[in-house]
Amino acid sequence: MYLVAHIDTEICANTSCKLCTQFCPEANTILYNNNAGKDIGLKYGSAYVAVDRCKGCAQCVWVCDNMAKHNAIKMEMIDQIGDQALTENITYSEKNSTAILASPIRG
Amino acid sequence: MSLDYVKFTPGFGKFMPKEYRDMVDFGPFGKKTSVSQVGTFKEILEEHPMCAGCAMTLFIRLAMIAFPNPEDTITVGTAGCGRLAISQAAIPFVYGNYGDQNGVASGLARGLKLRFGDKPKDVVVMAGDGGMADIGFAQTLHSWFRKEKFTTIMLDNEVYGNTGGQESGMTNKGQVLKMAPLGKKFEKMDMLGMAKVAGCAYVATVVPNNPRRVESVIKKAVLIAREVGPTYIQAYTSCNIEYAIPTEKVLEDCNVVENDRYKFSEYISDEAKEALAHLYGYKEYLPKPAKAIE
Ligand SMILES: Cc1ncc(C[n+]2csc(CCOP(=O)(O)OP(=O)(O)O)c2C)c(N)n1
Numbered sequence: 084m085y086l087v088a089h090i091d092t093e094i095c096a097n098t099s100c101k102l103c104t105q106f107c108p109e110a111n112t113i114l115y116n117n118n119a120g121k122d123i124g125l126k127y128g129s130a131y132v133a134v135d136r137c138k139g140c141a142q143c144v145w146v147c148d149n150m151a152k153h154n155a156i157k158m159e160m161i162d163q164i165g166d167q168a169l170t171e172n173i174t175y176s177e178k179n180s181t182a183i184l185a186s187p188i189r190g
Numbered sequence: 191m192s193l194d195y196v197k198f199t200p201g202f203g204k205f206m207p208k209e210y211r212d213m214v215d216f217g218p219f220g221k222k223t224s225v226s227q228v229g230t231f232k233e234i235l236e237e238h239p240m241c242a243g244c245a246m247t248l249f250i251r252l253a254m255i256a257f258p259n260p261e262d263t264i265t266v267g268t269a270g271c272g273r274l275a276i277s278q279a280a281i282p283f284v285y286g287n288y289g290d291q292n293g294v295a296s297g298l299a300r301g302l303k304l305r306f307g308d309k310p311k312d313v314v315v316m317a318g319d320g321g322m323a324d325i326g327f328a329q330t331l332h333s334w335f336r337k338e339k340f341t342t343i344m345l346d347n348e349v350y351g352n353t354g355g356q357e358s359g360m361t362n363k364g365q366v367l368k369m370a371p372l373g374k375k376f377e378k379m380d381m382l383g384m385a386k387v388a389g390c391a392y393v394a395t396v397v398p399n400n401p402r403r404v405e406s407v408i409k410k411a412v413l414i415a416r417e418v419g420p421t422y423i424q425a426y427t428s429c430n431i432e433y434a435i436p437t438e439k440v441l442e443d444c445n446v447v448e449n450d451r452y453k454f455s456e457y458i459s460d461e462a463k464e465a466l467a468h469l470y471g472y473k474e475y476l477p478k479p480a481k482a483i484e
């Protein structure tokens with residue numbers, strides 16, 4: 084198993100900062116869902132990680148901790164993340180993208 | 191090289207990979223996308239085999255987002271790490287033999303001009319410091335002296351990263367590397383100074399710890415190359431493998447190096463300022479109205 088980035092929606096959706104989306108070295112890996120968390124009263128939508136594209140470098144963790152100062156991203160074992168986004172379940176729309184989150188397949 | 195080249199033949203869409211369909215439907219072609227919108231659209235760069243956390247990868251990603259007309263852009267690269275990513279994008283990529291990239295780009299830019307006239311077609315070279323300042327040095331300088339109209343971007347990781355850590359002309363004096371065990375004996379080459387002497391219309395240094403600045407520099411360089419003459423960007427893109435930088439400290443290293451030897455700098459010729467102001471609406475370069483004499 085290996086580590087990938089995981090974003091805590093509850094923390095992120097209170098900020099609207101989007102910084103990590105600009106600093107991940109990989110394209111289309113940290114995406115932003117403008118509506119995430121709105122159903123439970125969170126304000127701004129949240130960043131999320133397409134785990135199948137994440138290389139586990141943890142630069143986003145540094146960005147969220149040191150630049151954004153929100154501490155919303157942690158590195159976690161890929162099979163331990165309950166709700167994860169995969170590229171094949173991500174749907175783009177005008178100025179947004181949403182993912183159907185799924186549990187990892189445990190062998 | 192048009193919006194149509196990414197679209198599929200009717201009926202074939204459903205057989206294409208998801209990433210390709212997303213590119214056609216939500217890619218940046220024909221739209222104005224910017225770094226501030228990332229995370230909400232499909233980027234032209236795809237997955238690639240460059241190392242995790244490599245700053246060069248981040249720079250290439252940002253540069254591709256910043257291309258003013260991606261549907262009318264061709265990239266040129268050569269041996270070295272960068273081409274591993276540059277070639278994995280939804281725009282044409284031409285591979286020049288090691289060091290030949292600026293010669294190849296010269297022919298390409300001239301050919302496109304003959305074929306398409308004033309319709310903008312942008313050629314952007316991205317190559318490593320070894321490929322550009324050592325082995326491709328003559329071709330790089332000559333393309334500038336000839337005033338060839340394309341953008342040259344040096345991915346300066348201050349080492350030969352792809353071949354395991356030899357010093358390049360752009361390595362700093364005294365630097366010890368795996369294959370330079372006694373430390374480099376000479377100063378880092380002044381390619382910025384040479385670019386100005388050779389007549390580049392735009393010369394800038396940039397570090398990828400500031401995505402908006404990368405975007406602004408790339409846009410200006412490409413537009414000026416289109417209208418005026420050669421442009422040169424020198425980007426610090428650390429090699430975390432050869433310089434043993436932990437991946438989560440890569441941006442911290444960018445900050446340290448920026449303050450130490452890679453401060454942001456930008457030279458724009460008068461002709462280039464005029465082109466940006468009059469053709470592309472850059473108000474900051476409009477001539478200042480003369481002050482009334484009291
Ligand atoms: C003519 C020729 N000589 C040597 C090589 C071997 N070679 C491949 S990549 C490389 C070094 C690349 O260093 P640099 O241009 O600085 O790019 P980096 O990998 O650091 O990004 C060399 C010497 C080659 N491919 N062709």
Ligand code: SF4
Pocket residue numbers: 090094095096098099100101102103104130146147151153154155156
């Ligand atoms: S940097 Fe942190 S708070 Fe900001 S968008 Fe990313 S995860 Fe959310």
Ligand code: SF4
Pocket residue numbers: 087088106107108109112113132136137138139140141142143144243
């Ligand atoms: S760990 Fe690295 S590759 Fe993964 S999401 Fe974070 S910055 Fe991107």
Ligand code: SF4
Pocket residue numbers: 240241244245246247271347351352428429430431432
């Ligand atoms: S060897 Fe260095 S420059 Fe090349 S991809 Fe790896 S970290 Fe980047």
